[in-house]
Amino acid sequence: xxxxxxxxxxxxxxxxxxxxxxxxxxxxxxxxxxxxxxxxxxxxxxxxxxxxxxxxxxxxxxxxxxxxxxxxxxxxxxxxxxxxxxxxxxxxxxxxxxxxxxxxxxxxxxxxxxxxxxxxxxxxxxxxxxxxxxxxxxxxxxxxxxxxxxxxxxxxxxxxxxxxxxxxxxxxxxxxxxxxxxxxxxxxxxxxxxxxxxxxxxxxxxxxxxxxxxxxxxxxxxxxxxxxxxxxxxxxxxxxxxxxxx
Numbered sequence: 457x458x459x460x461x462x463x464x465x466x467x468x469x470x471x472x473x474x475x476x477x478x479x480x481x482x483x484x485x486x487x488x489x490x491x492x493x494x495x496x497x498x499x500x501x502x503x504x505x506x507x508x509x510x511x512x513x514x515x516x517x518x519x520x521x522x523x524x525x526x527x528x529x530x531x532x533x534x535x536x537x538x539x540x541x542x543x544x545x546x547x548x549x550x551x552x553x554x555x556x557x558x559x560x561x562x563x564x565x566x567x568x569x570x571x572x573x574x575x576x577x578x579x580x581x582x583x584x585x586x587x588x589x590x591x592x593x594x595x596x597x598x599x600x601x602x603x604x605x606x607x608x609x610x611x612x613x614x615x616x617x618x619x620x621x622x623x624x625x626x627x628x629x630x631x632x633x634x635x636x637x638x639x640x641x642x643x644x645x646x647x648x649x650x651x652x653x654x655x656x657x658x659x660x661x662x663x664x665x666x667x668x669x670x671x672x673x674x675x676x677x678x679x680x681x682x683x684x685x686x687x688x689x690x691x692x693x694x695x696x697x698x699x700x701x702x
């Protein structure tokens with residue numbers, strides 16, 4: 457007579473709990489996905505993405521992609537979203553990493569936002585760290601990626617960023633902090649401006665030059681890590697930092 461194998465009670469319980477958690481995650485995701493979509497549609501009802509983009513491009517201080525140093529472009533992408541040129545608007549790897557950090561810290565610490573999502577926030581939403589806003593960013597990011605090239609997305613992003621000390625956009629920041637047009641920035645200055653938007657009230661050189669220089673080191677090391685520059689090049693730029701700002 458063939459024996460029927462029975463699942464161990466503990467294994468049954470674990471399997472059941474796994475399915476329950478999986479179902480809850482799916483339900484929560486669907487709930488906030490719906491709320492996020494509604495938030496996105498509400499923002500569009502006030503002004504479309506195209507209208508908002510036209511308003512940014514119509515500013516007298518708008519800086520085009522070709523007017524920025526390549527080093528600045530590379531620095532921003534390295535430190536903010538190194539898969540920017542490859543992903544479709546969201547970065548699943550960054551999202552999973554951020555979700556794990558949030559779970560570990562038991563707080564909404566990171567969002568895994570791409571440059572495209574951050575542009576969506578700048579154009580359409582507020583700074584509030586709400587899950588539904590993150591979902592709304594995803595819908596907006598896909599829409600933006602469909603309508604604009606990566607170069608256009610990048611230039612819109614840096615033209616709508618906050619750089620601290622009342623400066624909005626890369627032109628304001630370059631002229632305000634260094635008295636230069638963006639195209640005239642040194643590698644050090646470009647690295648500093650690449651790092652400031654992460655926390656403008658902390659990394660603004662007008663607020664704390666020491667922390668601003670520390671942030672430059674982080675940006676340069678990110679560029680080394682992603683093989684944009686060598687360690688020797690980073691060291692040379694870092695030496696210029698202390699020469700320029702003793």
